[in-house]
Amino acid sequence: MIQKISQLFTERFSEQPLIVRSPGRVNIIGEHTDYNDGFVLPAAIDKAVYVAVAKRDDDTINLFAANFNEAFETTVPGIQPSQLWHTYILGIVDQLIKQGHNIGGFNLVIDGDVPAGAGLSSSAAVECAVAFALNEVFKLNLNKMQMVKMAQQAEHTYAGVQCGIMDMFASMFGKKDHAIKLDCRSLDYEYIPLQLEGYKLVLFNSNVKHSLASSEYNVRRQQCEAGIALIQPHHPRVKSLRDVSLQMLNEYVQPKDELVYRRCKFIVEEIERLTTACDDLKQGHLHSLGNKMFATHEGLSKDYAVSCKELDFLAAAVKNNPAVLGARMMGGGFGGCTINIVKEEAIDQLTETLYNNYKTAMGMELAAYIVQTSAGTGIEKV
Ligand code: GLA
Secondary structure (H helix, E strand, C coil), X not given: CHHHXXXXXXXXXXXXXXXXXXXXXXXCCCCCCHHHCCEECEEEEEEEEEEEEEECCCCEEEEEEXXXXXXEEEECCCCCCCCCCCHHHHHHHHHHHHCCCCCCCEEEEEEECCCCCCCCCHHHHHHHHHHHHHHHHCCCCCCHHHHHHHHHHHHHHXXXXXXXXXXXXXXXXCCCCEEEEEECCCCCEEEEECCCCCEEEEEEEEEEECCHHHHHHHHHHHHHHHHHHHHCCCCCCCCCHHHCCHHHHHXXXXXXXXXXXXXXXXXXXXXXXXXXXXXXXXXXXXXXXXXXXXXXXXXXXXXXXXXXXXXXXXXXXXXXXCCEEEEEECCCCCEEEEEEEEEHHHHHHHHHHHHHHHHHHHCCCCEEEEECECCCCEEECC
C-alpha cells in the first residue's frame, strides 16, 4: 500500500511525498455514548487510509483518489462542502483556515482499505490522516488532541453528521494490542490490553448502507437532549445523560415522552454496562464481556432503534453458538458490521455457515474480516 501510493504520487507530481497512515476503528462496547459525555472502548485496526502529500508554492489543491481513480482540483479560497469523497479532505482545510492557520496549496493522493459505509470510520480515518499530514508539511505544531477535535468539526460542517469524538480519537490514538477506554467528558483515556486468549475479533459486514444513517443519527442526538431538558428543571446540575440515573428517567421523562424515555434509558444503561465491561476485560472475564455485548445489541435494536433487520439477523444467528462469546451491531447503525468475539478454530466454519444463511434469509452477500488492532495515525517510511 505504501509503495503503491508513493509511486502513484511521484508519477503524477514528480516529487517525493510525505506518507501518513490513519487506521479505521472498532468499538468493543459503549455505543452512542460519546456525544452523551459517557465512555467508549474503541481500538484502531489493521485497515487504514493512506495519504501522500507535498505542499505547493501556489494555492491550488490537487487531489487524486486511487480507489475511485478520480482527480479533483480546487484552490484554498475556493473550497466548499459536497457529497463527494473530497469533502472529508476539504473539511480539514476549512478547519485550519477557520483557526487562522496559514495554509497554501498542496498535492495529495489518497488510498486505503477501510471499507466505506461499513461502520469502521473510514471518514474519520481520512480526516485524521489529512490533518496529521497538513500539520507536518505546513509545520503547524498542532497536537494529536487538537487534530482530533478539528477532524470532528470537519465531520459536522463538511459531512453534516453531528458525530461524537470516538472515531477520530480512536484513529489518532490507537495502540497495537490495546483498546482505549475514553472518558468523552474529560477526554482522559486509559489503554487496556486486549487479551482475547484463543479468540479473535471478527466483523461481519451486512453490506447494508442505509441512507438513514446520518439523518437518524442527528435525530438521536436531539432525543437525548430532549431527555435532559425534561430533567434539568428538577436537577439543575445535570448537563448530559452521563449525570442521569434510571430513577430520574422514570420520574421525569417516562410520564412525558415514552420514545425519548427509551432512547435515554439505553444510553444510561450503556454507560453503566461499559464500566463493568472494562473490568471484565481487565480480569479476563470474556464470557461476561460477551454477554454485555449481546445486551448492547438488544438495547440498540429495541430501545435506541438504530439497528436493521440484517444486523438483527447477524446478531441472533450467533447468539447461542458456544464459539461466539459476544456479538452486536457496531457504530452509528442502520447497516455496516457486527463485531463478534469468536473462538479462533471456529471462525472458518462460522463464516461459511453464516454466509450461506445470510444469503438465503436476506438475499445479500456477507463479508467477513478478522481484525487485528494497530497503532494510531502516524508517518510511514517508504
Ligand atoms: C458514529 C459516530 C460516533 C459514535 C458512533 C456510535 O460512529 O461517528 O461518534 O457516536 O456512531 O457510538
